[in-house]
Amino acid sequence: MKVAVAGKGGSGKTTISATLSRLLARRGHPVMAVDGDPNPNLGVALGMSRDRLEKMVRVPKDVMEMKEEGDVRRLVMARPIEEVTAEYAMPAPDGVDLMVMTGVDHAGAG
Amino acid sequence: MRGLLGELATGTNGETMTITDMEASIEHMSRATIRHVDAMLMVTEPYFRSLETVGRMAPLAQELGIEHIWAVANKVRSPRDEEIIRSYCAEHGVELGVVVPWDEAIQEADREGRALMDYDPAAPAVVAVGGIADLVEGKAGSNGRGDQG
Numbered sequence: 397m398k399v400a401v402a403g404k405g406g407s408g409k410t411t412i413s414a415t416l417s418r419l420l421a422r423r424g425h426p427v428m429a430v431d432g433d434p435n436p437n438l439g440v441a442l443g444m445s446r447d448r449l450e451k452m453v454r455v456p457k458d459v460m461e462m463k464e465e466g467d468v469r470r471l472v473m474a475r476p477i478e479e480v481t482a483e484y485a486m487p488a489p490d491g492v493d494l495m496v497m498t499g500v501d502h503a504g505a506g
Numbered sequence: 507m508r509g510l511l512g513e514l515a516t517g518t519n520g521e522t523m524t525i526t527d528m529e530a531s532i533e534h535m536s537r538a539t540i541r542h543v544d545a546m547l548m549v550t551e552p553y554f555r556s557l558e559t560v561g562r563m564a565p566l567a568q569e570l571g572i573e574h575i576w577a578v579a580n581k582v583r584s585p586r587d588e589e590i591i592r593s594y595c596a597e598h599g600v601e602l603g604v605v606v607p608w609d610e611a612i613q614e615a616d617r618e619g620r621a622l623m624d625y626d627p628a629a630p631a632v633v634a635v636g637g638i639a640d641l642v643e644g645k646a647g648s649n650g651r652g653d654q655g
Contacts, residue, residue: 408549413527
């Protein structure tokens with residue numbers, strides 16, 4: 397089950413994402429929390445220690461590559477997902493795993 | 507991030523619940539990313555500009571074929587706040603999933619740099635987010651991964 401949490405800046409989506417992640421983990425689900433915000437702060441909202449947050453490495457863009465299939469362009473994994481999570485996911489409270497993505501490239505936006 | 511999001515749950519363990527805190531809006535996201543999502547939560551505050559964001563995102567999410575799309579009303583202080591969000595959602599054909607009340611505990615937790623769950627796991631906002639967890643669990647049970655690749 398893949399859930400995306402969106403909303404205008406300041407709407408509280410990060411607090412909701414973090415709380416939802418921890419509640420689902422407490423209910424026994426394996427949870428991967430993914431920070432896709434260009435200004436990541438999901439780790440703090442999850443209650444990770446400063447220490448651990450400072451050690452986090454963002455998932456680099458090159459874990460994905462663009463494949464052309466006819467006129468359809470698809471992003472596919474350039475490395476096995478297990479390898480990526482093993483390298484970049486950090487444990488957060490209640491057994492949640494956190495990965496922080498590298499800011500996406502729409503530099504012109506905003 | 508893009509397609510990575512799509513690979514996460516299926517690639518590791520089908521039972522994994524992936525919760526992605528997105529960019530402020532999904533409007534400039536590629537279809538490749540968002541297409542793999544089973545559910546979209548659109549968090550909104552009870553004022554017009556916040557609701558407008560939902561109004562713009564919802565049709566896009568529907569067009570991309572995301573199965574479950576919910577608005578989540580946040581920072582709701584009064585019945586009037588709730589009514590503003592309810593009527594906007596009704597007008598725009600968006601299902602309102604859960605109403606999260608205004609909760610001082612969130613500001614207090616923020617001030618201390620702590621997680622809301624650690625600051626007060628019984629806070630009203632946490633209880634409300636439990637309702638979102640119910641929704642997500644319900645859909646996870648009913649349609650599994652439902653991914654066409």
